[in-house]
Amino acid sequence: MRIEQFIENEVRSNGVVLFMKGTPQFPQCGFSSRLVQILEYVGVAYKALNVYDSAELRDGIKIYSNWPTIPQLYVKGEFVGGCDIVREMFQAGELQQLFIKKGLSVLQPAD
Known part of the structure; x- marks a missing residue:
């Protein structure tokens, strides 16, 4: 399988996909850790x-x-952005609203 096909499959098959440096348990850069x-x-x-x-x-x-940098966040097949964009969306409550709009469950909805 070509890498483009692999990425496409992951992005389309999962509601939320984070391409990051390291793992959630052991992030290997500050930006990945923040996301x-x-x-x-x-x-x-x-x-x-x-x-x-x-x-x-x-x-x-x-x-x-x-997009030249990692991490990268995808929601329901759509590229959302990197750390700065996602952080700004989160702080404004837009990220939580995006998840809800896309039919994804969240524990902390925006106020």
Whole structure:
């Protein structure tokens, strides 16, 4: 399977996908750690993929999204953004609303 097909399958098959450096239990960069903290606080179920598992995945996700940095968050097949965008959305309550609008359960809805 080509990396583009693998990424497409992951993004389409899971409600929320985080491409990150490291794992949720052991993030290997501050930006990835922040996104994990946000997702855990909101309480949405997500799948995390460690780009350090494969250079092909690390390069492929940047091409797939046309976004130069990692982490990257996808919701219901749509690219949402990286750390700064997701953090701003979270602080404004927009991230929680996006999850709810897409039919995903959250523990901490926006006020």
